[in-house]
Amino acid sequence: MPAPRIIARLDIKGPNVIKGIHLEGLRVIGNPGEMARAYYAQDVDEIIYMDTVASLYRRNSILDAVSEAARDVFVPITVGGGIRSVDDIVAALRSGADKVALNTAAIARPELIREAAEALGSQCIVLSVEAKTRGAGQWEALTDNGRERTGVDVLDWVTRAESLGAGEILVTSVDMEGTRKGFDHALLSAVRARVSIPVIGCGGAGRANHVIKAIEDDGLDAVACASLFHYDLCPLSELKQTLSAAGIQVRH
Amino acid sequence: MTLVIDYGRGNLFSLGEALRHVQADYEISGDPAKIVAANRIILPGVGAFGDAMQALGARGLVAPLKQAAERGIPILGICVGCQLLLDASEEFGPHQGLGLIPGTVTRLPAPSAGDPDMIRIPNVGWRRLDIRPGQPVLSALTAEPWVYFVHSFAPMVSDADHIAATIQVNGRAVPAAIQKGAMLGFQFHPEKSGPAGLKLLHEFVASTAAGLHQVGQGV
Numbered sequence: 001m002p003a004p005r006i007i008a009r010l011d012i013k014g015p016n017v018i019k020g021i022h023l024e025g026l027r028v029i030g031n032p033g034e035m036a037r038a039y040y041a042q043d044v045d046e047i048i049y050m051d052t053v054a055s056l057y058r059r060n061s062i063l064d065a066v067s068e069a070a071r072d073v074f075v076p077i078t079v080g081g082g083i084r085s086v087d088d089i090v091a092a093l094r095s096g097a098d099k100v101a102l103n104t105a106a107i108a109r110p111e112l113i114r115e116a117a118e119a120l121g122s123q124c125i126v127l128s129v130e131a132k133t134r135g136a137g138q139w140e141a142l143t144d145n146g147r148e149r150t151g152v153d154v155l156d157w158v159t160r161a162e163s164l165g166a167g168e169i170l171v172t173s174v175d176m177e178g179t180r181k182g183f184d185h186a187l188l189s190a191v192r193a194r195v196s197i198p199v200i201g202c203g204g205a206g207r208a209n210h211v212i213k214a215i216e217d218d219g220l221d222a223v224a225c226a227s228l229f230h231y232d233l234c235p236l237s238e239l240k241q242t243l244s245a246a247g248i249q250v251r252h
Numbered sequence: 253m254t255l256v257i258d259y260g261r262g263n264l265f266s267l268g269e270a271l272r273h274v275q276a277d278y279e280i281s282g283d284p285a286k287i288v289a290a291n292r293i294i295l296p297g298v299g300a301f302g303d304a305m306q307a308l309g310a311r312g313l314v315a316p317l318k319q320a321a322e323r324g325i326p327i328l329g330i331c332v333g334c335q336l337l338l339d340a341s342e343e344f345g346p347h348q349g350l351g352l353i354p355g356t357v358t359r360l361p362a363p364s365a366g367d368p369d370m371i372r373i374p375n376v377g378w379r380r381l382d383i384r385p386g387q388p389v390l391s392a393l394t395a396e397p398w399v400y401f402v403h404s405f406a407p408m409v410s411d412a413d414h415i416a417a418t419i420q421v422n423g424r425a426v427p428a429a430i431q432k433g434a435m436l437g438f439q440f441h442p443e444k445s446g447p448a449g450l451k452l453l454h455e456f457v458a459s460t461a462a463g464l465h466q467v468g469q470g471v
Contacts, residue, residue: 001368003398005377043446045378045400071269076400076444096265098402098444121299123374123402167374167402198376221372251378251398 003249004215005045005222006239008229009202010035012062012081013052019230021178023130023146026052029230032065039229040073042236045251047077048170048224050101052145054082063095070096080128081145085112086119093124101128101170104143107150107157110164117165126200127166129154131187132174139187146174154187155194162195169195170224173203180206180227188218200224208234208242215248254457255290258282259307267296267330270443274454287316292457293325297332301341301357301405304332305349314350321352326434326464328456334430334437335407343405353432355409361422371421374404379440381417381428388464389436389455390417390429399445401428407437434464
């Protein structure tokens with residue numbers, strides 16, 4: 001199989017990288033620029049910056065952090081949280097981001113995905129889905145960093161987003177996020193089966209084996225981890241070595 | 253001085269920062285007159301081929317670029333900028349390209365269901381280059397040349413001698429870097445390919461037209 005991407009996800013609140021459980025109960029972890037540079041030095045394949053409060057307070061200070069990181073970090077950077085229009089996307093790309101992750105604004109107005117893909121190309125449009133279990137094989141898409149219900153079915157939504165022109169799907173399990181108990185494999189497999197574009201799994205990784213399972217069993221193209229790296233549960237170099245020993249190609 | 257062509261397409265922020273990191277003497281501009289004075293040219297680009305070509309035309313950059321190529325000025329095309337060097341593209345087309353390297357930009361081979369090595373399209377991620385021997389810029393990379401791709405189309409050059417490196421996509425060796433004379437094209441993003449990408453940019457800005465020509469003539 002082609003080498004999966006190992007992505008470090010940095011959730012941002014104001015000037016800090018924070019980490020929660022189920023996207024709540026936030027704890028300050030560090031500085032966004034310093035952490036991105038440290039992960040870059042450890043051969044991270046990609047960085048995701050996710051503004052955890054932007055949708056709520058309608059502000060967008062995260063681009064300063066992106067610009068700072070992009071001066072020294074030469075891997076793809078995705079920025080999400082509070083992006084509401086094509087103009088917001090252009091501003092993010094000008095700040096040094098390569099892709100944007102859309103959630104709340106896309107749920108409110110799905111045509112934003114099409115407009116953004118047509119104006120800037122699908123390659124920079126990532127649909128971010130915050131999925132909450134609502135029964136066996138069913139998940140609801142939440143918005144505003146897991147705070148708001150939408151009634152939208154996750155599997156229907158990712159299918160529609162692909163047809164509107166999304167280039168990748170980032171799917172975060174709100175149920176598993178921050179728990180370190182492993183990914184929601186039923187969710188990831190179900191999303192994988194619904195779309196043909198790359199899928200990034202997120203939420204719950206606490207050990208290297210969780211990542212191996214997501215890649216081998218769920219067929220994911222990429223995983224995004226936070227606790228795993230932030231708390232040194234399994235540093236990047238160790239993760240890549242473990243994947244390699246399991247026969248999974250990694251970039252090094 | 254290395255000129256980065258600004259025609260409203262591409263992540264010029266990252267490319268500029270990458271060039272700054274390798275201590276290149278560079279300028280980012282969309283002024284056709286600057287092309288005449290440039291020692292080296294980088295043509296970036298993202299998005300769709302037809303749209304990019306139209307943007308180049310609207311800014312009066314097509315003729316100066318062709319003239320620079322005729323004069324043997326080293327040109328590095330990146331991503332869609334690499335594709336623009338070819339004759340044409342089938343993306344939402346056909347669309348005509350700069351016609352500097354013979355070939356057509358075509359869709360990547362589709363994956364077959366159940367193939368364990370399948371690459372989904374768009375091809376997003378890090379792939380390992382198979383580099384042809386004797387490449388002046390690419391040969392600077394070490395044994396494991398991993399670089400970052402995000403594309404659905406590939407520069408299918410007509411003459412196999414113009415292939416500088418390939419990647420495996422769904423059972424086929426697809427051109428990932430192309431070269432003819434002093435012209436070089438990377439389908440991947442060197443400015444997003446970590447230390448390996450920075451090394452390639454350094455090699456390009458440190459290279460000479462003669463050095464690039466040599467390989468193009470198969471010496």
